[in-house]
C-alpha cells in the first residue's frame with residue numbers, strides 16, 4: 001500500500017461556516033491550561049448555570065426509554081407531540097393543524113431544513129444584524145447569500161424596516177426574524193412585527209419566525225408572530241431548549257402557516273426530513289407534557305431572568321466607556337464598548353478573557369462591525385456571581401481603555 005502525507009482536502013463551503021460562540025472556546029481552554037478559572041458567558045445554556053429541567057419532563061423521557069420507545073419514530077414526529085404543538089400554537093393565535101407541524105432536532109434543525117428547502121445556490125436570505133450565527137452558517141452550507149438588515153441599538157435594537165425593504169430583490173427567498181432576539185434581548189412591539197409581516201406577505205417571501213425565546217419575555221409569553229396575520233406566509237420555530245430547560249435533548253418543532261402558498265414548501269421540508277429518518281425519539285415524549293402540563297417553572301425562570309437583566313444593565317451602564325440597551329427577554333445583553341481607533345471587538349474580548357477569565361463573544365461573531373465594539377454577555381449566572389463578573393469587566397475595561 002502506498003502511503004502519503006498529503007492532507008485530504010475539505011470542501012470550500014466549510015470556509016464560510018463560522019460559529020463564534022463555540023470557536024472562541026479554544027481560546028478559553030488555553031487560558032484554563034494556564035491555571036486561570038474561566039467563566040463561560042459565551043453560550044446560552046441554562047443547565048450549565050444550575051437551572052434544572054422540570055421533573056415531569058425528565059420522567060416522560062425516562063418512561064419512554066424504559067417502556068421500550070427506542071425505535072425510529074415517524075420522520076415528522078410522533079403524533080401526540082405534533083398535536084400538542086398544533087394545539088399550543090392554535091391556542092396562542094396561530095391556527096395550524098398537526099399535519100403542518102414537524103418535530104425537529106431543536107430549532108436548529110427546523111431552520112436548516114427550511115433554508116435548504118427554500119434557497120437555491122446564489123439566492124438571498126434576509127438576516128438581522130446582529131444575528132444568531134446559525135443562519136449565516138447554514139446559508140454558507142446551502143450556498144445562498146445572507147443579506148443583512150440592520151437592527152438599531154439607538155431604538156432598542158428594533159429592526160430598520162425601511163432598510164429591510166430596500167434590500168428585497170427578485171432572488172430574496174426568505175426573511176428571518178428572531179423575536180425575542182438573541183443576541184440583543186429585544187422583543188419587538190406589535191407595530192414593528194406587523195410591518196415585517198406585511199413586507200413578507202406583499203412580496204410573497206416566507207417569514208421564518210425564530211420564536212425559541214417566545215416564553216421568556218420578562219412580562220410573560222409573547223404571542224407567535226403568525227397570530228397577527230395567520231394567512232401570511234410564516235413558519236414558526238421553537239423547542240424545549242430554552243423555556244423548558246432541556247437544550248441537550250434536541251427536541252424542537254416547526255409549524256408551517258396555514259396559507260396554501262406554503263403547501264409546496266411543506267412538502268419539500270417533509271421530503272428532506274425523511275432523509276434524516278427522525279429526530280431523537282424518547283425526547284419527543286416530553287413535548288406534549290411540556291406544552292399541556294405544569295408550566296410553573298416558567299414563571300420562576302422569567303423572574304430570575306428579569307432580575308439578572310436588571311443587574312446586568314445597571315452594572316454595565318455604570319462602567320465608563322460601556323453602554324447597553326436593557327434587554328426585555330431571554331438571557332442576553334449586547335453592550336458596546338467605545339473602542340479607540342484601530343482596536344477590534346475581538347481584541348477587547350480576548351483581552352478580557354486573558355486578563356480575567358470572563359468569556360464573552362465579540363459582536364463581529366454576530367455580524368456587527370468589529371470597530372463598533374459590541375460584545376454579547378450571557379447573564380444566566382446567579383446574582384452574586386454576576387456581581388463578581390461585572391467587577392472584573394469594570395476593572396479590565398478601565399485598564400484596557402487607558403492603555404490604548
Ligand SMILES: Cc1ncc(COP(=O)(O)O)c(C=O)c1O
Pocket residue numbers: 044105106107108109132134178181182210212238239240241247250252
Ligand atoms: C435565536 C436562536 N435560534 C435557535 C437556537 C437553537 O436552539 P435549539 O437548541 O432549539 O436548536 C438558539 C440557541 O441559542 C437561538 O439563540
